[in-house]
Amino acid sequence: AQSVAQPEDQVNVAEGNPLTVKCTYSVSGNPYLFWYVQYPNRGLQFLLKYITGDNLVKGSYGFEAEFNKSQTSFHLKKPSALVSDSALYFCAVRDGGNYGQNFVFGPGTRLSVLP
């Protein structure tokens, strides 16, 4: 069965510093990996995905993620954090079963960017 771990409940970073939000996964077959962001009282918004190709994936709002097959990781990064990046971040993996609709989400990591 697929699974996603986000080892940090909370990440604090100063504005202007680089940020990393960690994600590791377990999946049989090729992984389809995603990052979503949730702002307070809102639904999730898609940030980026890895399906195949370059290990460094660029997404919305200046975010990028690095796929590392040997470490089964898909960490989210941003070179310079903004206060407005403060939100809840979810990593997800898709498996091919159920018409490809099985998306398994991690528990989320709360990012706080301090001014």
Next chain:
Amino acid sequence: NAGVTQTPKFQVLKTGQSMTLQCAQDMNHEYMSWYRQDPGMGLRLIHYSVGAGITDQGEVPNGYNVSRSTTEDFPLRLLSAAPSQTSVYFCASRPDRDNYEQYFGPGTRLTVT
């Protein structure tokens, strides 16, 4: 486009009551899903649909029913509410099997007392 809309935004039920959470999308997406979000657990798939007339169970389907009579609408029914169903419910859609970006509604916060 309104995207994915959900009603109501908040609901309080007593144990044993039934209700329907509404979800609609105006993007002509084939795939629609219902998730519940509980603290520290991420999102868990309840039911999903891959087109009008086609639905199937996800990870946590017990206590919930769905139907999909039109492409636009995908209501979630709680038949007999239980306190364990207290959660935030999200509806999501995506265009088809090969487009993986999901579009989420704003959520419904449900409390069962």
